[in-house]
Amino acid sequence: MAESKGVSKGALDGLFVLDLSRILAGPTATQLLGDLGATIIKVENPRTSGDDTRGWGPNYARDTQGKATDLSAYFMAANRNKLSIAVDMSTAEGQDTVRQLAARADVVVENYKPGGLVKYGLDHATLLKRHPALVYCSISGFGQTGPNSSQPGYDLMAQGYGGIMSLTGDPDGAPMKVGVGIADVMCGMYATVGILAALRHRDSTGQGQHIDLSLVDAQMAWLVNEGTNYLASGQVPERRGNAHPNIVPYDAFECSDGHVLLAVGNDAQFARFCDAVGLKGLSDDPRFDTNQHRIDNRAALMALMCPTLKALARDEVMERLHAVKVPAGPIHDVAEALTSDQAQARGAVVEVPCDAVAGGHVRLLGNPLKLSATPISYRRAPPAFGQDTETVLQMLRRAPDEKG
Numbered sequence: 001m002a003e004s005k006g007v008s009k010g011a012l013d014g015l016f017v018l019d020l021s022r023i024l025a026g027p028t029a030t031q032l033l034g035d036l037g038a039t040i041i042k043v044e045n046p047r048t049s050g051d052d053t054r055g056w057g058p059n060y061a062r063d064t065q066g067k068a069t070d071l072s073a074y075f076m077a078a079n080r081n082k083l084s085i086a087v088d089m090s091t092a093e094g095q096d097t098v099r100q101l102a103a104r105a106d107v108v109v110e111n112y113k114p115g116g117l118v119k120y121g122l123d124h125a126t127l128l129k130r131h132p133a134l135v136y137c138s139i140s141g142f143g144q145t146g147p148n149s150s151q152p153g154y155d156l157m158a159q160g161y162g163g164i165m166s167l168t169g170d171p172d173g174a175p176m177k178v179g180v181g182i183a184d185v186m187c188g189m190y191a192t193v194g195i196l197a198a199l200r201h202r203d204s205t206g207q208g209q210h211i212d213l214s215l216v217d218a219q220m221a222w223l224v225n226e227g228t229n230y231l232a233s234g235q236v237p238e239r240r241g242n243a244h245p246n247i248v249p250y251d252a253f254e255c256s257d258g259h260v261l262l263a264v265g266n267d268a269q270f271a272r273f274c275d276a277v278g279l280k281g282l283s284d285d286p287r288f289d290t291n292q293h294r295i296d297n298r299a300a301l302m303a304l305m306c307p308t309l310k311a312l313a314r315d316e317v318m319e320r321l322h323a324v325k326v327p328a329g330p331i332h333d334v335a336e337a338l339t340s341d342q343a344q345a346r347g348a349v350v351e352v353p354c355d356a357v358a359g360g361h362v363r364l365l366g367n368p369l370k371l372s373a374t375p376i377s378y379r380r381a382p383p384a385f386g387q388d389t390e391t392v393l394q395m396l397r398r399a400p401d402e403k404g
Contacts, residue, residue: 010037028188034081086386
């Protein structure tokens with residue numbers, strides 16, 4: 001496996017993370033730590049051919065003979081900058097290997113069902129007792145406590161249970177999940193923040209701790225304004241499609257040749273918007289002169305705006321509004337987004353060397369963090385299943401004997 005050369009040390013260089021997670025939430029967290037310079041050892045189960053997402057097609061990187069590898073697009077989305085070792089934790093030998101790794105780790109991340117690692121002696125209580133400075137992060141569907149703690153966690157279930165699906169989709173249609181596994185991804189982001197905070201505490205006190213994080217808890221936390229809308233009013237928020245519950249107009253609007261997005265955030269912008277698209281005087285109408293009035297009279301405003309915008313071309317609307325500094329934009333498909341001039345300028349797509357695939361590299365989504373002193377690095381392509389097992393075992397044999 002090729003590794004990028006000439007990269008600077010990241011902010012987390014020297015940090016050792018033992019990754020016992022799979023699918024998306026945990027791997028998202030550990031990939032982010034790896035991008036920041038940490039060493040990530042991913043433990044995969046040989047009885048299942050590794051992380052489940054290795055088999056989640058239909059898209060796979062292909063080798064030089066054109067055959068599909070075990071690097072599915074889904075797996076590659078969250079597993080760069082990691083070493084993969086094949087370890088069967090159901091065996092005494094496998095448990096001993098993981099305990100030896102945990103004895104050297106700064107951080108352990110796992111997403112087994114609560115209590116699922118107790119029988120292996122790899123649960124947080126056991127490992128923290130042996131290694132008090134360890135930061136141990138557990139990710140589950142509903143958390144380590146509560147009446148649903150034993151239920152399995154999947155992104156779809158978290159989106160449904162946590163409320164976001166009730167807010168997503170057409171007002172007259174069915175509840176709809178977000179198009180990607182956003183509950184998993186955001187849970188991984190919260191996990192990363194929690195891990196860094198716990199490491200800060202450990203570095204100050206020498207004391208590690210257990211982080212208990214759930215998909216559902218994280219999803220409810222990012223209900224943000226709609227969650228607090230309910231808490232403030234007692235009224236259950238409605239599905240509004242692309243419209244905003246607190247800002248009007250803020251939506252997707254049909255033009256003569258497509259759709260345009262408008263985000264008119266204040267009264268001054270609304271006045272400029274009206275003048276720019278030929279609705280002069282509308283901003284002085286007492287039904288629409290303030291954002292609150294526009295919220296109260298949303299339907300009446302739409303009845304006036306929509307025919308006007310539908311008569312104009314999309315690019316013309318954007319040109320007029322950009323000229324008066326009113327936010328307006330296109331709706332890109334994935335290809336348009338990732339090939340846009342802005343995406344290219346900001347490194348939204350990166351190529352990482354990978355000898356195992358045709359072309360010698362894989363294309364991945366870039367990390368959005370831009371750190372001036374300790375930049376993100378792409379040192380390793382997502383690993384083939386178990387490719388680093390022998391390297392890691394040799395490292396354990398060379399290291400001083402530490403019984404976990």
